[in-house]
Structure formats: C-alpha cells, structure tokens
Amino acid sequence: MYNFKNDYSEGAHPNILNKLIETNLIQQLGYGEDEYSIQAKALLREKTNNPEAVIYFLSGGTQTNLIVIASSLRAHEAVISAKTGHISANETGAIEATGHKVIAIETTDGKLKASDLQITLQEHALRPHVVKPRLVYISNSTEIGTIYTKADLLSLSEFCKANNLLLYLDGARLGHALTAENSDLTLSDVAQLTDMFYIGATKNGGLIGEAIVFNRPEVATDFDYVLKQRGALLAKGRLLAIQFLELFRDDLYFSLARHANVMAMKISAAVKEKGYPFLTNSTTNQIFPILPNTVIEKLNEKYLFYVWKAIDEKQSAVRLITSWATDETMVDAFIEDLKNA
Template sequence: MKNSHPLQKARIFVDNKNIGMYNFKNDYAEGAHPLILNKLAESNLEQELGYGEDQYSAAAKQLLRKAIDNDHAAIYFVSGGTQANLLVISHFLRPHEAVISAKTGHIYANETGAIEATGHRVITVTGAEGKVTAQDIEDVMQAHRMRPHVVKPRMLYISNSTELGSIYHKTELQQLQQVCKKHHLLFFIDGARLGHALCASSNDLQLQDIASYADIFYIGGTKNGALLGEAIIFRTAKLADDFDYSLKQKGALLAKGRLLGIQFLTLFTDELYFDLAKHANHMAEKIARSIQAAGYQFLTAPVTNQLFPILPKQLIERLLHNYAFYVWSAIDAEHDAVRIITSWATDPAVVDQFCVDFNHIDQALKAGS
C-alpha cells in the first residue's frame, strides 16, 4: 500500500490461540483512517466558509472530477448512504413516479421505508445475486402500461457492490444503461461499497465507466475509511439543477461541510480509497479460501468484502464465542447462511486466527467431538 495504514488490533490478545470478541458484522465498526484524523486535526482551527463552500470541499470535488474524467460533473457531499438515497430519489421523482430496485436493494430492505415515506413506491424485482437485469426492467415496464392507473417507473436503482456482495460487470451496466434510455429512466447507482466492487479481482469496470453509465451515483466513504460521508455525483450540472434546495430542505446541508470535504480529499489523494478497499477484499479472500477448502458453499460467490458462507449451525454457534457476525438466513434444519464482513482496518492477525479457529472447530465437529 502507498500510505501508512496502521491496522486496528483485536481488543483482547492474550496469545495466538485466545482472542477476545472481534467484530465481523460490518465495515464501519472502526473510526477513520489516521490520515483523515490527522488532516482534520491539522485544519481544525482554520476558518473556512460553511455549507460546502470551503477550500477543502472545492479541492476534493476537483480531485473527484479528475478521477471520473468529467469536468462537468456536479458533486455534493452528504453524511450517509440512506440520506444519499433519500435525497436523490425524492428530488427527481414526481408524486406519481416510482423507482425500480432488487428486493435485496438497500432502499427496499434496509431503510425503514424512507423512500415510501416520501410518497414514492419502490417496485421490486427478484434480482438474482442481488442484481437487476435489463430483462427485469423490460418486465417492469410491461407490467406498468395501464396509464394512469399504475405508478410510472422513472428511475432504476442498483447497488455496486450489491447487498449480497456481488458486483456488476461492464456488459451488464451497458445493457442497463441502454434499457434506461429506451424507457426514459434515470439510472442511479448506490456506491456505498463502490470501492470494494472496483477492487474485486473479477471486476472489469473503472470509476470512469461508472460515471459514464450512470446518471447519478455516489462514492461511499462511510464503509471505506471515512468517519462518515458519501459523495453524490451527477453527470452534468443541469441534471443537478436545484439539488442544493433539496439538501437544505431535508437537513442534509452541513454548516461544517469542510468535515466531509477534508475526508474525500484525503481518500482520493494517492489512491488511498482504493488501497483501503483492496485491503478489505484481501482479508475477505483469505477467509473465503479457508471456508472453501473445508468444502462449504456460499449464497453468492465471494468476490468483495462481504461473505455469505453456508455453514452447519453447530459450527456457527462455536465461532460466535469469539467472533461477531450475522446469521443471515436459514438454509435447512442443519445449516444457516451467515454474513462476514471485513473492513479497511481488519487486522490480518485476527483473520489468520479466525481461519485457524474455523478449521479447528470444523475438524472437531466432523470427527464427532
């Protein structure tokens, strides 16, 4: 890695065989990368303009425009992913319009009806591996022809990486863009874990590709080394017309906008953002290899920092003594799928110990002990 990257140690390390509870539940359990904290501290007593008009936000936006190869992009920093989704979708949709999402999509499954609370329906598709296909869109449009008796689909929402850890490839995004143009749909990409998607070994997309296919997308900082923050990017300034009004009206325009600008300026200096995502993916890959070597399957192929292995319930129960993770869904009487997530700060020593413990418990259970 190009930057200093001190990793968090497990909270309790007695010896190599005894660790305290370590959190694999999410990728935002730690605070922020030290370079961000240092920059925040260094600039702390500087006087800056408010509401995102500070020099750091301006510099961060220029850096992001360079990264996406689009000098005309409009960029706004907000505090979190749910806020970004709510702001974008409610800003663009008229009262009778709806947004299309996979059933596993964050706006449908994990945001407490935030979109519906603004008066807009979320039209869901099954979404194999958490992904939406061009055919899914065609099916939705076919089912919503009875104007004016049904809502009007107006936007496509996808996540990359998805809520199941899968990623979109270039041909898939090209097809989605084409079908969106055909049906006059806005194409919006949730990038809460965009860094992990772009750094996956099987990925064939660049950040510039995301910016060219999507009308609006955001780059997530909260889940990749920032204290908090997402950068919402519109392909053109015209597309973002009056978005500042929506920010203010919905309480998302921070007086101390510098706090977000500084973080994205730091993350996109010397490719720190991608270095951190690579680390998270690499830690997940090590865990996935151990699980695969033991003969277990996954709900979705392990490609990013989110893993969904299908494991015996007894094995899960014993692992939970030292490691925190979610039991995701029931598979059968003997097995559950779990979710294990690694982060920019996941300690390699803990990952190594997890693999040792996993193999030890698995072998003991298979031996009947």
C-alpha cells in the same frame, strides 16, 4: 471478541483525522462553501474523468438515496430496485416517506438486468392506474456481495437511455466493487454509464461521508435546495470534504477497499477448502458462507457476525464483513478456528 459484523466498526483512516486536526482552526465559510469542499469536488471530477460533474457531500447512504430520489422524481414517478436493494430492504421506507413507490424485483444475484426492466415497464402500462417507473436503482457492490461487470452496466445504461429512465448507482461499497478481482469496471466507466452515483466513504475508511456525483449537470438542477430541505447540509462541510480529499489524494480509497476484499477472499478460500458452500457468489468484502450451526456457535465465542438465514435445521448462512481496518492476524486466527471447529 473480534468484529466481522460490518465495515464501520472502527473510526477513520488516520490520515483523515490528522488532516482534521491540521486544518481545525483555519476559518472557513459554512454550508459546503469551504475550501476543502471546493478542492474535494475538483479532485473527484478529475478522478471520474468528468469535468462536468456536479458533486455534493452527504452524511450517509439512506440520506443520499432519499434525497437523490426526492429531488429527481415527480409525484407519480417510481423507482425500480432489486428486492435485496438497500432502499427496498433496509431503509425503513425512506423512499416511500418521500412519496414514491419502490417497485421491488426478485433476483437471484442482487443485480438488475435490462430484461427485468423490460418486464417492469410492461407491467406498468395501464396508465394512469399504476405508477410511472422513472429511476432505476442499483448497488455496486450489491447488498449480497456481487458486482456489476462493464457489460452488465452498459446493457442497463442503454436500456435506460432508450426508455427515458434515470440510472442511479448506490456506491456505498463502490471501492470494494471496483477492486474486486473479477471487476472490469473503472470509476470513469461508472461516471459514463450512469446518470448519477455515489461514492461511499463511511464503509471504506471515512468517519462519515458519501459523495453524490451527478454526471450531467441537468440532473442536478436545484439539488442544493433539496439537500438543505432534508436536513443534509452540514454547517461544517469541511468534515465531509476532508474525508474525500484524503481518500482520493492518492490511491488510498482503492487500496483500502482492496485490503478488505483480500481479507474476505482469504476467509472465502478457507471456507471452500473446508467444503462449505456459500449463499451468494461474492467476490467483495461481504461473504455469506453456509456453515453447520455447531461451527457457528463455536466461532461465535470469539467473533461477532450476523447469522443471516437459517438454511435447514442443521446449517445457516452467516454474513462476514471485512474492512479497510480488518487485522490480518485476526483473519488468520478466524481461519484457524474455522479449520478446527
């Protein structure tokens, strides 16, 4: 069975494991004060074009989201998220467990717009009987594969600045977003237009690790305390740092993401050729074709993937995810099987 269920089915890009072995017995300080952490932070400040950035490394997306939010908000402040946003749909109430409401907004494409924010603020005007919206959470790419353009992000950024809202971007799949064929955003655009964002490694070639980047030092004040308090400060920070050192040494992070996108788009083209529609308009490594249930059954004999949503009695949307490690021969085999199904 070949696995198209997710982009974390394999371990890590070999460069990372090699570097772990190469540096294994060099003594280092603990708790993120090792040389590799220092180097990796410097490297990311350079790659984001922001010498002021304050950076920490964490172990996963839910952890990063909950700590950033717990650290940023006062008791009565709330987060605005698309209903499909990871913090709203997939994190077991992690944000609420830190005491904060997630205001979930219905969207058609998984993306928030300034107009959504405007309406949300109006609906939260009856002080003090409602929470105070304070942080806007977006994902790029989104949980349904769509991406933000530069104009999208600029518009959100301006609205947030004008309304005293923090803008936070979940970049679990940031590489896939920035290398999508229709993306006009760069890493430094993201750094300029958000207050903070994270760069996900786990889903793009790392064994573990997300890098939270605070674009203005003042939003990072005392973040180290909260990081420790929520159990995210690893004794061996070298493990996380080395992921980013290797992924960003050259262009590896982006080339891995591009591979994943290309693999997904190849399948996408085959789906279109067969005349099947899609649930969402994805240009990244998660695609949601709507297939006849008979086809799904057939494919399920050889491939693992989620059946996402029943559309009607005869067809369902499935989710196919490709990754940095996806084997193109298996993609070709899948396409062949799709054609014949």
